[in-house]
Amino acid sequence: MNIILLGPPGAGKGTQASRLETDRGMVQLSTGDMLRAAVKAGTPVGLKAKAVMEAGELVSDEIVSGIIGERLDQPDTQAGAIFDGYPRTAAQAESLDSLLAERDRKLDYVIELAVDEEALVERITGRFTCGKCGAGYHDAFKQPKVEGTCDVCGNHEFKRRPDDNAETVRTRMVEYRAKTAPILPIYEARGLVHRVDGMADIAVVTAAIEAILDGKG
Numbered sequence: 606m607n608i609i610l611l612g613p614p615g616a617g618k619g620t621q622a623s624r625l626e627t628d629r630g631m632v633q634l635s636t637g638d639m640l641r642a643a644v645k646a647g648t649p650v651g652l653k654a655k656a657v658m659e660a661g662e663l664v665s666d667e668i669v670s671g672i673i674g675e676r677l678d679q680p681d682t683q684a685g686a687i688f689d690g691y692p693r694t695a696a697q698a699e700s701l702d703s704l705l706a707e708r709d710r711k712l713d714y715v716i717e718l719a720v721d722e723e724a725l726v727e728r729i730t731g732r733f734t735c736g737k738c739g740a741g742y743h744d745a746f747k748q749p750k751v752e753g754t755c756d757v758c759g760n761h762e763f764k765r766r767p768d769d770n771a772e773t774v775r776t777r778m779v780e781y782r783a784k785t786a787p788i789l790p791i792y793e794a795r796g797l798v799h800r801v802d803g804m805a806d807i808a809v810v811t812a813a814i815e816a817i818l819d820g821k822g
Contacts, residue, residue, distance in 0.1 A: 606685035612718030613781035615729040616803040630684035636691045670700040715792040718803030736762035
């Protein structure tokens, strides 16, 4: 089973991908991670990518496709792949079809975690963590049991990510819509797109995705 998981930053893609990896043995394929791994490993395509990056140029679709192809040939992807951040253009969507077909595989579903922009802004801007152990909290949804004291380690210092602000979140949403706009119509025409309420509880989102993958969604 091979799927594309779509959703803006903060929608919960990483959480759901991790659950699919644990529950179904699927592998999350993030183009950025794969690119770095290929360069580090010195694979043929990785060496090409390294030369391009060192020259300060953008990595071409051909190189990205080559890296995805190398990764799909590794045995741990046989249980299925979760594509994250790829494809982003019509040309890349065509390349992905070819890469899968060459390996007697196909794209089964495109799942979009749909979000309410204002609710997502509240979700992200309210996040903070313990400065010592990293335990997560939220202004509205999960305050420490004792104000100013971490539930886990008792630390009194907390921190927020500098980019967890409303302006940045809204910019990310605009970028997400711009990047997905070219590919959604392609997959909608093929009947592959399913939308899940990304604002629901994590377990509810997981159950909805599982139902889609089991052909019940």
